Amino acid sequence: MPAFLLKRLIQSIFLLVIVSIIGFVVLNLMPGGPMAQYALDPGMTQDDRNRIAEQLGLNRPLWVQYFDWAGRLVQGDWGTSFRDGNPVTTVIGRHMFATLLLMGSSTAIAVGIGTWIGIRGATHRHSIFDYVATIGAMVALSIPTFWFGLIGIYVFALKLGWLPAGNMYTIGDGSVLNYLHHLILPSVVLALVHIAIWSRFMRAATLDAISQEFVKTARAKGVSERRVIMKHVVGNALLPMITLAGVQLPSLLTGALVTETVFTWPGMGRLFLDSLSYSDYPVVMGLLMFSAILTIIANLIADIIVALVDPRIRLA
Amino acid sequence: MTALTVQPTANRWWQSRVVQRFIRHKLALLGLVMIVFLTLACAFGPYLLPYDSLYIDLRARFAPPLTGEHYLGTDPLGRDIAARLLMAGRVSLLVGFISMILAIVVGMIVGVIAGYRGGWINIILMRTVDGFLSFPSIFLLLALAAALKPSAMMITVIIALTGWMEVARIVEAEVRSLKEREFILAGRMLGLSRAHIMFREILPNIMGPIIVAATLTVARAILLEAYVSFLGFGIQPPLPSWGNMLNGAQQYLASAPWLAIIPGIAITIAVSSFNFIGDGLRDALDVRIDTV
Numbered sequence: 164m165p166a167f168l169l170k171r172l173i174q175s176i177f178l179l180v181i182v183s184i185i186g187f188v189v190l191n192l193m194p195g196g197p198m199a200q201y202a203l204d205p206g207m208t209q210d211d212r213n214r215i216a217e218q219l220g221l222n223r224p225l226w227v228q229y230f231d232w233a234g235r236l237v238q239g240d241w242g243t244s245f246r247d248g249n250p251v252t253t254v255i256g257r258h259m260f261a262t263l264l265l266m267g268s269s270t271a272i273a274v275g276i277g278t279w280i281g282i283r284g285a286t287h288r289h290s291i292f293d294y295v296a297t298i299g300a301m302v303a304l305s306i307p308t309f310w311f312g313l314i315g316i317y318v319f320a321l322k323l324g325w326l327p328a329g330n331m332y333t334i335g336d337g338s339v340l341n342y343l344h345h346l347i348l349p350s351v352v353l354a355l356v357h358i359a360i361w362s363r364f365m366r367a368a369t370l371d372a373i374s375q376e377f378v379k380t381a382r383a384k385g386v387s388e389r390r391v392i393m394k395h396v397v398g399n400a401l402l403p404m405i406t407l408a409g410v411q412l413p414s415l416l417t418g419a420l421v422t423e424t425v426f427t428w429p430g431m432g433r434l435f436l437d438s439l440s441y442s443d444y445p446v447v448m449g450l451l452m453f454s455a456i457l458t459i460i461a462n463l464i465a466d467i468i469v470a471l472v473d474p475r476i477r478l479a
Numbered sequence: 480m481t482a483l484t485v486q487p488t489a490n491r492w493w494q495s496r497v498v499q500r501f502i503r504h505k506l507a508l509l510g511l512v513m514i515v516f517l518t519l520a521c522a523f524g525p526y527l528l529p530y531d532s533l534y535i536d537l538r539a540r541f542a543p544p545l546t547g548e549h550y551l552g553t554d555p556l557g558r559d560i561a562a563r564l565l566m567a568g569r570v571s572l573l574v575g576f577i578s579m580i581l582a583i584v585v586g587m588i589v590g591v592i593a594g595y596r597g598g599w600i601n602i603i604l605m606r607t608v609d610g611f612l613s614f615p616s617i618f619l620l621l622a623l624a625a626a627l628k629p630s631a632m633m634i635t636v637i638i639a640l641t642g643w644m645e646v647a648r649i650v651e652a653e654v655r656s657l658k659e660r661e662f663i664l665a666g667r668m669l670g671l672s673r674a675h676i677m678f679r680e681i682l683p684n685i686m687g688p689i690i691v692a693a694t695l696t697v698a699r700a701i702l703l704e705a706y707v708s709f710l711g712f713g714i715q716p717p718l719p720s721w722g723n724m725l726n727g728a729q730q731y732l733a734s735a736p737w738l739a740i741i742p743g744i745a746i747t748i749a750v751s752s753f754n755f756i757g758d759g760l761r762d763a764l765d766v767r768i769d770t771v
Contacts, residue, residue, distance in 0.1 A: 181610035189619070192626040298506065301758065305698065305751035307705050310743035313729055317740075321733050416615035421706060425729065435618060436710060439625050451622050455613040 164477055167470055175463045182455045183233050186448065190232070191225075193444050236452065242445035246438070251449035255431065261331055262430030265422065266415055269350040270408070273357035280358070281365025282400075285373065286392060296362060303359035308418050312352040312425035319348060329427040349426040353418045357411065364407050368400035375399070402473055409465030412458045507759020510752035517749055521568035530559035532566040533717060541735045552737045555727075560737070564745055567719035572749065574635045574720070575701035581639035582700070583646055583693050590650025591677045595658055605651060608644045616641040617706055624712040634713050638700050646692045653685040687764040694757035698750045705746050721746045 216222060220231060235241075241251035284293045320328035326348045327333070332341050372378065373396055381391045420432030427433070431450055438446040470476040525532065529548045536557035544552040544560075551560040593604035611619075623637045657663060658681065666676050701721075707713035708722025716723055721742045728739035 177606060178609055178613065181606050182613050185607075185610055185614070189622050189626060192623070301506075301754045302747070302751045305702070305754050306747050307702060307709070307743060307750075309706065309709050310725065310739070310746065313725070313732060313739045313743070316729075317732050317736050413613065413615040417617040417706075420615070420617050421710070424710060435621065439621055439712065442625075447622055447625070451614065451618050454615050454618050455610075458613045458615075 164470060167476060168467065171463060171466055175459050178459050179456065180233075182459065183236065183452070184229070186452050186455070187229050187232060189451065190444075190448050193448075241449045241452075244438075244443055244446050246441050246443045246446070251445050254434070254446055255449055255453055258429060258431045258434045261428055262416075262419055262423070262432065264346070265349055265353060265428060265430060266419055268346055269353040269357065269418075270415070272350055272354040273361050274404075274408075276354075277358045277361025278365050278397075278401075278404075280362035282369050282392070282397060284362065284366040285369035288370070296366075300359035300363050303355050306355065307421075308352060308356060309421040309425050311355055312349070312422055315348050315352050316425070329425075331429055349422050349428055352425075353415070353422045356418060357415065360411065360414075361404070361407070365400060365404060368403050369396055372396045372399040402469060405465050405469050405472070406462075409458075409462040412461045413454070416454050416457075504759050504762070506755045507763075510755030510759070513748060513752040514756070517568060517745075517752070518572065521565050521572060524565040525562055528559065528562045528565070530562050532558065532562040532719060534558060534562075541731070543735070544737050544741075551741055552735075554724075554738060555731065555735075560724075560741055563719045563724060564721075564741060567721050567724055567742065568745065568749075570631065570714055570718060570720040571701055571704055571722070571746070574631065574638065574704045574714070575697045575749075578635045578639040578642065578700040578704075579693055579697040581636065582642040582696050583689065585639065586643035586646025586692075587650055587682070587689065589643070590647040591654055591682060593647070594651040594654025595673070595677050595681065597655075601651070604647075608647050611641070611644050614641075616703065620703060620707055621710065621712050624707055629712060629715060631714055631718060634704065634707065638703050638707075641703070642696055642699055646689065646696065649688050649692055650685060653688055654681055657681050657684060691757055691761045691764060694753055694760060698753035698757065701746065701753070702750050721749075 220228065223231075239252060241255075243249070244251055244254050247254070280296050284296045287293055316328045319326045327345050329345075331345055333345075378391060378395055381395050382388075386395075416432070419430065420435060422428065423430045423432035424436055431453075435447065435450045437443075438450070528550075536553070538557065540553060540555060540557040542549050542553040542557075544550065549559050549561070551564060554560055554563065589604050589608070593601045619641050620637055623640065624634065627633050627637070654677075663676060663680060666680050671680070704713055704720060705722035705725070708720045709725045711723075711726050714720040714723050724742040725739060728742075731738050
C-alpha cells in the first residue's frame, strides 16, 4: 500500500510537470504572450515594450522563463487579472463555488440514474429495456450539451414556465429553495451525457462481476438473487466506477462550461469565456492550469479511494 | 462480452442471436445510410434549392418553416435556413473528417513509436498523452483558438490537437502486445529496419481498432466544432457551420425556436450516425476497446 501510494504520487507530480509545459507553450502562443497586457496599449512605443520585456525577464532563454513561471505557479502567484486587477487565484476562487455546486448536483443525478440503468440493463440483458438504454445512451452522447440546454429552456422555461431560464438565483431572494429551483434544469442538462457514460460502464462492470466465481458461490450457498445482485455484484461493479468518476472530470468541466454559458450561471466556465472576450489572458491561463491540476488531483484521490476500498491493493 | 457468461436460451423473439445481430447492425446500417444521405445532400442539395445560402431578404425575416419556398424557414437576416444548413453541413462534415485524419495520423505515429520503442520514449510519450487528457478539451480548444487567429483550417488543426490521445493509447496498447509475437521477431532477425517493422508489419495488423477509433473521432470532432463555433470562437461567419448557426439562436428562442432546433437536430443525426457506425464496426471487426 505505501509503495503503491508513493508510486502514484510520483506519477502525479511528473504529470503536473508535463501539464505545466503544455500550459507554458499555450501561454507563449497567445498574442503578445506574457506581454499581452502591454501589446494592447496604444500609448506605448516599441522601446517601452522592450524595456518592460527586459524587466519581466522575457529576454532570457525560454527554459529559464519556464522555471520562473512554474516556480511562481507553485508559490501561488498566478498573476493579476487585466480586467479587475485582482489576483487570478482570488478571481477563480470567487467563481469556484457555483461550478462545484452545478457539477456536484449533476454528478449525483448521473450516478443515481446511470447506476440504476446500468444494473438493470446487465441483469435484464437483451431485454427491450436493455436495447432502448443502449441506443438511448448512444444518442445521448451525440446531443450537443448546449443544444439540449436550449431545448430545455424552450420547453420548461418558455412554454411550460415551470423552471427559470437562467441565472443562479432571483435577485432579492436568497432562499435555498430559490437556489434549488434554478439548479434543476442546468444540472439535468449537464447530467445527460454522464448518465449515458455511467450507465454503459456500469452495465459492462456489472456483467463482468456477474460472471465471477464468487457470484456463483453466493448463488450456490442459496443467497437470494436480490441479495447476490445488491451486495456481491453491485459492490464489486462500483469499484471501477470510482476511477471512472476521476477520469470523467475533464469532460464534466467541458460540459459545465457550455451549460454555464447557456444558463448564465456565474461559474468558472462563464468566467473563462468572459475572460477570453476581454483578452484577460492571466485568468484564461489560470483556469486552464487550474482545471488540469484539479483533474490530476481528482484522479489521484480516486486511485487512493480505490486502494483503500479494494483489499487486493490495500493488503498488498 | 465475457466468455463465461452463458447465453440464455432464447425464449422471446427479440432475444434470438439473429435478431440481436440484426438490430445492432441495422443501427450501423442506418448510420451509414444517414451519413451517405447527409453527404450527398450537403454536396448537391444547395444547387437544388431555390435560395442561395447568402441571399439576404429582409422582408422575409423570421419566416417559420414551410412558408412558401423556405422549407425550413429563414434566419434574422431573412436567409434561407435549408440552404444555410446544407452549406454549413459541408463545413462541419469536412472539419470533422479532416481533423479525424490528422488526429489518427498523429495518434498512430505516437502510439506505434511509444509501444514499439518502450523504455523512456514510451514513458515520455504516454505521459504527454495523459497530460493532454488532463485538460478539459473545450478549455484547451478555446485557449488555442483565442491564441491562434481562427480560420477554418486552424480550427480543424486545433480540434485534432485535442483528439489524438485516445488513438495513441489504443495503438500503443496493441503494439505492445504485438511486438513480442513471432512474426515481428522474425522480421527483426531478417534485419528489417525499425521503421519498416513499425509501419509495414505492425500497423496493418492493428487497423481494426484504428478504424473504429477513427469513426468515433469524427463524431467527437463534429461535436467539438459545434461547441467552439456556438461559443463564437470557431468557424467565423459568413462561412456557416452547424455550430455557428446556433450562435445567437438563444436570444430568439421565444419568437423563432426553429433557429435553435433545426441545426441541433442536424448535429445530433450526424454525430449519432457516426457513433452507430463505430459501434457496428466494433462488433463486426471484433474489437475490444473501451471508448465511449
